[in-house]
Amino acid sequence: MILLGVNIDHCATVRQARYREAAATVGGAVEPDPVAFAIASERAGADGITVHLREDRRHIQERDVWRLRESIATRLNLEMACTPAMTEFALKLKPDFVCVVPESRQEITTEGGLDVVGHRERVRACVEALAAAGILVSLFIDPDEPQIELSAKLGAPFVELHTGAYANAYYTPQRAKEFQRLRLGCVRAKDVGLTVNAGHGINYVNIAEVRTLPHLHELNIGHSIVSRALFTGVDEAVREMKARMNA
Ligand code: PXP
Numbered sequence: 202m203i204l205l206g207v208n209i210d211h212c213a214t215v216r217q218a219r220y221r222e223a224a225a226t227v228g229g230a231v232e233p234d235p236v237a238f239a240i241a242s243e244r245a246g247a248d249g250i251t252v253h254l255r256e257d258r259r260h261i262q263e264r265d266v267w268r269l270r271e272s273i274a275t276r277l278n279l280e281m282a283c284t285p286a287m288t289e290f291a292l293k294l295k296p297d298f299v300c301v302v303p304e305s306r307q308e309i310t311t312e313g314g315l316d317v318v319g320h321r322e323r324v325r326a327c328v329e330a331l332a333a334a335g336i337l338v339s340l341f342i343d344p345d346e347p348q349i350e351l352s353a354k355l356g357a358p359f360v361e362l363h364t365g366a367y368a369n370a371y372y373t374p375q376r377a378k379e380f381q382r383l384r385l386g387c388v389r390a391k392d393v394g395l396t397v398n399a400g401h402g403i404n405y406v407n408i409a410e411v412r413t414l415p416h417l418h419e420l421n422i423g424h425s426i427v428s429r430a431l432f433t434g435v436d437e438a439v440r441e442m443k444a445r446m447n448a
Contacts, residue, residue, distance in 0.1 A: 344386025368402025
């Protein structure tokens with residue numbers, strides 16, 4: 202069975218659109234509460250909750266992450282940039298997983314995988330510090346051989362293969378090429394001993410093909426589930442995705 206990590210960032214995006222200046226992150230008129238979204242997701246079958254605490258704090262806030270740490274019953278996956286400040290935060294928080302992602306102020310969301318090859322020593326320091334604290338580390342990378350092989354050498358037990366290029370190409374002639382790239386990436390990652398997660402841009406349509414990728418352990422899905430939940434509620438949105446993932 203493929204596991205589902207529900208990324209709740211965009212629930213916080215909606216809250217921040219109105220309440221960016223509010224003193225509190227929840228309570229009174231301040232809504233929607235991403236922690237409530239997380240708990241409803243768990244009840245519907247989510248296997249874990251994922252949040253990206255961005256440097257610009259555009260959606261999830263530190264307080265959300267601490268509240269999640271105290272209240273969720275599954276596993277907390279913290280997505281973060283590879284910086285000393287975020288590593289220090291993660292060491293205090295002690296999430297179950299950290300997924301190291303690239304980040305820059307100009308990005309709308311994470312675009313392109315982490316360049317492990319280009320930032321080898323910085324990534325190594327981050328992986329080692331987190332692993333020493335018992336946190337399982339995943340590197341969010343493009344499905345390319347050099348990135349996959351170095352991820353394994355640096356001691357990360359997981360990679361999350363970036364499905365964004367495939368999702369963007371879904372309705373174009375490039376789709377087959379991008380899917381094959383992902384397929385080979387999954388096989389290579391498994392061969393070098395990595396556990397294979399995937400995410401970004403997965404929705405209720407492309408999941409039919411994504412789920413056929415070999416060796417998938419977990420998918421991290423956010424935008425499509427939050428969007429669907431506006432119409433169906435969280436429960437049905439999560440159940441429907443889980444059913445399609447494991448059809
Ligand atoms: N995985 C990672 C590493 C991400 O950064 C994100 C959010 O950009 C996702 C998964 C979820 O992507 P989406 O919101 O498109 O489902």
